[in-house]
Amino acid sequence: MMKVFEEPNRNQWMDLVTRPSGHDLSQDSLVENILQEVRSQGDMALKKYTAKFDQVTLTSFIVTKDEIEQAIAIVPEDLKNAILLAKANIETFHSSQIREVKIIETMPGVLCWQGSKPIEKIGIYIPGGTAPLFSTVLMLAVPAKIAGCNEIILCSPPDRNGDINSSILFAAHICGVNKIFKIGGAQAIAAMAYGTKEVPSVYKIFGPGNSFVTAAKMKVQQEGIAIDMPAGPSEVLICADDTADPDWVAIDLLSQAEHGTDSQVVLVTDSKELAGKVQEQLKIQLKELPRKSFASGALNHSHVIILKKINDQIDFINTYAPEHLIINHANADEIANRINNAGSIFIGPYSPESVGDYASGTNHTLPTSAYAKAYSGVNLDSFTKKITYQKLTAEGLQGIGPIVEIMAEAEHLIAHKLAISKRLEKIKKQE
Amino acid sequence: MMKVFEEPNRNQWMDLVTRPSGHDLSQDSLVENILQEVRSQGDMALKKYTAKFDQVTLTSFIVTKDEIEQAIAIVPEDLKNAILLAKANIETFHSSQIREVKIIETMPGVLCWQGSKPIEKIGIYIPGGTAPLFSTVLMLAVPAKIAGCNEIILCSPPDRNGDINSSILFAAHICGVNKIFKIGGAQAIAAMAYGTKEVPSVYKIFGPGNSFVTAAKMKVQQEGIAIDMPAGPSEVLICADDTADPDWVAIDLLSQAEHGTDSQVVLVTDSKELAGKVQEQLKIQLKELPRKSFASGALNHSHVIILKKINDQIDFINTYAPEHLIINHANADEIANRINNAGSIFIGPYSPESVGDYASGTNHTLPTSAYAKAYSGVNLDSFTKKITYQKLTAEGLQGIGPIVEIMAEAEHLIAHKLAISKRLEKIKKQE
Numbered sequence: 001m002m003k004v005f006e007e008p009n010r011n012q013w014m015d016l017v018t019r020p021s022g023h024d025l026s027q028d029s030l031v032e033n034i035l036q037e038v039r040s041q042g043d044m045a046l047k048k049y050t051a052k053f054d055q056v057t058l059t060s061f062i063v064t065k066d067e068i069e070q071a072i073a074i075v076p077e078d079l080k081n082a083i084l085l086a087k088a089n090i091e092t093f094h095s096s097q098i099r100e101v102k103i104i105e106t107m108p109g110v111l112c113w114q115g116s117k118p119i120e121k122i123g124i125y126i127p128g129g130t131a132p133l134f135s136t137v138l139m140l141a142v143p144a145k146i147a148g149c150n151e152i153i154l155c156s157p158p159d160r161n162g163d164i165n166s167s168i169l170f171a172a173h174i175c176g177v178n179k180i181f182k183i184g185g186a187q188a189i190a191a192m193a194y195g196t197k198e199v200p201s202v203y204k205i206f207g208p209g210n211s212f213v214t215a216a217k218m219k220v221q222q223e224g225i226a227i228d229m230p231a232g233p234s235e236v237l238i239c240a241d242d243t244a245d246p247d248w249v250a251i252d253l254l255s256q257a258e259h260g261t262d263s264q265v266v267l268v269t270d271s272k273e274l275a276g277k278v279q280e281q282l283k284i285q286l287k288e289l290p291r292k293s294f295a296s297g298a299l300n301h302s303h304v305i306i307l308k309k310i311n312d313q314i315d316f317i318n319t320y321a322p323e324h325l326i327i328n329h330a331n332a333d334e335i336a337n338r339i340n341n342a343g344s345i346f347i348g349p350y351s352p353e354s355v356g357d358y359a360s361g362t363n364h365t366l367p368t369s370a371y372a373k374a375y376s377g378v379n380l381d382s383f384t385k386k387i388t389y390q391k392l393t394a395e396g397l398q399g400i401g402p403i404v405e406i407m408a409e410a411e412h413l414i415a416h417k418l419a420i421s422k423r424l425e426k427i428k429k430q431e
Numbered sequence: 432m433m434k435v436f437e438e439p440n441r442n443q444w445m446d447l448v449t450r451p452s453g454h455d456l457s458q459d460s461l462v463e464n465i466l467q468e469v470r471s472q473g474d475m476a477l478k479k480y481t482a483k484f485d486q487v488t489l490t491s492f493i494v495t496k497d498e499i500e501q502a503i504a505i506v507p508e509d510l511k512n513a514i515l516l517a518k519a520n521i522e523t524f525h526s527s528q529i530r531e532v533k534i535i536e537t538m539p540g541v542l543c544w545q546g547s548k549p550i551e552k553i554g555i556y557i558p559g560g561t562a563p564l565f566s567t568v569l570m571l572a573v574p575a576k577i578a579g580c581n582e583i584i585l586c587s588p589p590d591r592n593g594d595i596n597s598s599i600l601f602a603a604h605i606c607g608v609n610k611i612f613k614i615g616g617a618q619a620i621a622a623m624a625y626g627t628k629e630v631p632s633v634y635k636i637f638g639p640g641n642s643f644v645t646a647a648k649m650k651v652q653q654e655g656i657a658i659d660m661p662a663g664p665s666e667v668l669i670c671a672d673d674t675a676d677p678d679w680v681a682i683d684l685l686s687q688a689e690h691g692t693d694s695q696v697v698l699v700t701d702s703k704e705l706a707g708k709v710q711e712q713l714k715i716q717l718k719e720l721p722r723k724s725f726a727s728g729a730l731n732h733s734h735v736i737i738l739k740k741i742n743d744q745i746d747f748i749n750t751y752a753p754e755h756l757i758i759n760h761a762n763a764d765e766i767a768n769r770i771n772n773a774g775s776i777f778i779g780p781y782s783p784e785s786v787g788d789y790a791s792g793t794n795h796t797l798p799t800s801a802y803a804k805a806y807s808g809v810n811l812d813s814f815t816k817k818i819t820y821q822k823l824t825a826e827g828l829q830g831i832g833p834i835v836e837i838m839a840e841a842e843h844l845i846a847h848k849l850a851i852s853k854r855l856e857k858i859k860k861q862e
Contacts, residue, residue, distance in 0.1 A: 110791050
C-alpha cells in the first residue's frame with residue numbers, strides 16, 4: 001500500500017520526488033555489443049538476436065501486404081471504429097499545432113522568418129510484451145504524417161509465431177506507416193540508427209521500450225541520431241481535495257500502477273479523510289484487476305503526501321514534475337495555471353488520464369522522471385525542424401551593415417567584417 | 432586551397448558530405464574524471480581545474496557587481512550601441528515566435544490545448560579563447576529572457592588575470608543574466624549540471640565550446656540534463672551561379688573558414704568560371720586576414736562541387752545539410768523553398784552569413800555536422816517546454832468514454848477502462 005507522509009518538510013522533498021528505479025549499468029555492455037554487431041553485420045545480427053530474444057527464426061523482417069490484410073480482417077469492427085475515432089481526434093489536435101510562417105522585418109529591408117520542415121526519415125519503436133500498444137502507433141505516426149515525414153518505418157518484436165499483434169498492424173496501416181519490421185529490443189534501435197540491407201536508417205527514433213531499448217536509444221543519440229526524449233517508467237500525480245470522489249481517485253491511481261511494478265503514483269492532498277478513503281478503495285479495487293500484481297508492486301513504492309497549504313502542494317508538484325498530473329480539485333483551473341513542470345495535465349473530475357492515453361487528441365508520449373522540467377512531450381514539432389531564413393535588400397544591408405562591422409571587429413573576426421564592407425563599397429559605387 | 436569535384440556521382444557524395452573532424456575518444460576519460468570530481472568535491476574541484484587549465488587561482492568564481500560596472504565603463508560606446516541594436520533585432524525576431532494558446536474541442540465537451548512554460552533554470556556556456564563571443568551571449572540570453580526562464584546563469588573561462596572579457600560581461604548584464612561565473616571547460620558544464628556551493632544547478636545547458644565542453648555536454652545529457660544540441664565545427668555551404676560576385680562569394684567562404692582549421696566551407700555551383708574566379712579571389716583575400724592560418728587550414732579540407740543540374744545541386748545541399756546556407760543565385764527564392772535540411776538560410780547577394788551571426792535577429796546557434804536533418808537551431812522553443820491540457824465535461828466523457836473503454840480493453844489495461852466505466856456509471860445515476 002501507499003506510504004503516507006504528513007506535512008513533510010522541504011528537506012525531505014528531494015527524497016520524495018526521487019523516482020524508484022535507476023539506470024542499470026550492467027546492461028550497457030550488452031547493448032553496446034548488440035549495436036556494434038548490427039552495425040557491422042546488419043541483417044545477420046538481427047536474425048541472431050531475434051532468434052535469441054524473441055525465440056523465432058525469421059528469414060525476412062518486413063511485414064508483407066498479405067500479413068497486413070490478414071490483420072485488418074482479424075481486428076474486431078468496434079475496435080477498428082474506436083481506433084479511427086481516436087485517430088481523428090489526434091489528427092485534429094496535432095494539426096492545430098501547425099504554425100503559419102510570419103515574415104518579420106527586424107529593420108527596414110531586413111526580412112527574417114522561421115519555417116518548419118519535416119524530418120525526412122523517422123523510426124517508431126513499439127514494444128511487444130504484455131500489452132499491444134497500438135495507441136502508441138497512433139500517437140507517433142499521426143503527427144509524423146501531418147508533419148510530412150516521407151519515410152515512416154516501424155519496428156516491433158515478433159511473437160513466437162513470427163507475428164506482430166493485428167491491432168498494431170491495423171493502426172500502422174491506417175496511419176500510412178511505410179514499412180513495418182518484426183524486430184524488437186536494442187537490435188531494432190540499432191537497425192533504424194545504422195540501417196541494414198532490409199531496414200533503412202532514419203534520422204530520429206521515437207517510442208517507448210524496456211531498459212534495453214532505452215539504453216540503445218541513449219547510445220545512438222550520442223552518435224548523432226535524434227531521439228524523442230529520455231524515458232523512464234510511467235507515473236501519475238493526482239492532486240485532489242475532499243470534493244473528489246475517492247472511488248475515482250483510486251482507479252486513476254491504479255490505471256497508472258497497472259503499467260508495471262516500476263510505475264509510481266502519487267497522491268497530493270490537503271485532506272487526510274480523502275487519503276484514508278482512497279487507501280480503502282485501493283484495497284477493494286485492486287482485487288478486481290487482472291494486472292493486480294503489477295499494480296500492487298507499484299503501490300508499494302508510491303506515496304500519499306498530505307500538505308495543508310495549496311502553495312506547498314503546487315511547489316511539491318512542480319518539484320516532482322510528473323509525467324501525468326490529474327487535478328481533481330475544486331480549484332482545478334487555478335492550480336493548472338500555476339503548474340510549470342508536468343507532461344500533460346488532466347483538469348477536473350471528468351478528465352481521467354485514460355482519455356489522454358487513448359483518444360482525447362493530446363499525445364501520450366510524455367516526459368517521465370522529472371524530465372518535464374526541461375522536455376516537452378511529443379508534439380507536432382517533434383517531427384519537424386525549424387529553419388531560419390533571412391533576406392536583405394541592398395538598403396537593408398546598408399542599415400544593418402555598420403552594426404555588424406563593429407561587432408565582428410570586436411570579436412576579432414575580420415573576414416566577417418569584410419563580408420559586409422566589400423558589399424557596402426560596391427553598393428555605394430553603384431549608387 | 433579548395434579541392435574541385437566536377438559532376439561527382441552520387442556514390443561519391445557520401446564521402447563529400449562527411450565532415451573532416453571526428454569525435455576524439457581519448458578525451459572521454461579525462462572529461463569523465465572532471466565531471467566526477469566536480470560532482471563529489473564541488474568548488475574545490477573547480478578551483479583545481481581553473482588553476483590547471485586557465486592558470487589562475489580564484490577564491491570565488493562569481494563576477495561581482497563592481498566587476499560588471501567596470502566592464503560597462505570599458506566597452507566603447509559604438510560597440511555598446513551596436514550590441515544594443517543587435518539585441519533589439521534578436522528580441523523582435525524571437526518574440527515573434529511566441530504562440531497563442533488555441534483551445535481545441537476535439538469532440539463535444541473534450542477541450543485540449545497546448546501551453547508553453549519556461550524552463551526555470553538554464554545555463555549558458557561562453558567559450559574564451561581567441562574570439563570573445565559576446566554575440567553568443569545575446570543569442571542565448573535574449574530568448575531565455577523572453578521565454579521567462581527565471582534563473583539564467585553564465586559560465587565563461589577567466590583569463591590569466593582572473594577576468595572575463597568586458598563585452599561579454601556587458602552583453603550578459605543588459606540581457607538580465609542573473610549570475611556570471613568565471614569557470615571554463617568541462618568543469619563549467621559539470622558545475623551547471625550538478626551544482627556546487629557557489630554555482631546553482633540548471634535543467635538545460637546551452638552554448639558552444641571546444642571538444643572537451645562538447646564531450647561534457649553529451650555526458651551530462653545521458654544523465655538527464657537537457658542540452659541545446661550536439662555540436663561540431665562551424666560550416667557554410669554557398670550555392671552560387673554566375674550572377675554572383677566572386678569577390679563576395681570568396682569573402683563569405685573566408686568568413687566561415689576563419690573560425691578555425693576544423694571549419695568546413697563548400698561551394699556548390701554550375702559555373703566552372705565562377706569557381707575559378709572564386710579560387711583566385713580566395714588567394715588574394717586570404718593575405719588580408721589576421722586569422723589567415725585558421726582560414727587556410729579550413730580551406731585545405733574544403734570542396735568546390737560543380738553540378739550542372741539545379742536538381743542535383745539541391746539534392747547535394749539536402750544531403751550535406753549545412754549549418755549555414757548562402758544562396759547567391761538568380762533563383763535564390765526557389766532554391767530556398769526546396770531546401771529541407773539546413774540550419775539557417777541566407778537568400779540573395781545582400782545576405783552574407785555575418786548578418787545572421789550578429790544582428791539580423793535570427794539565432795546563430797545552429798546544427799552543424801548534418802544534424803540539421805533532425806535538429807533545429809536554437810529558437811524560443813528551446814527555452815520552453817510544452818504542456819498539454821485536457822478538460823472534459825460530463826457530456827464530453829460520455830461521448831469519448833466508450834472509445835477509450837474499447838481501446839483500453841484491447842490493450843489489456845483494465846484499470847484504464849474502469850477509470851472511465853466507474854465515472855460513466857455515476858454520471859448515469861445522477862441524470
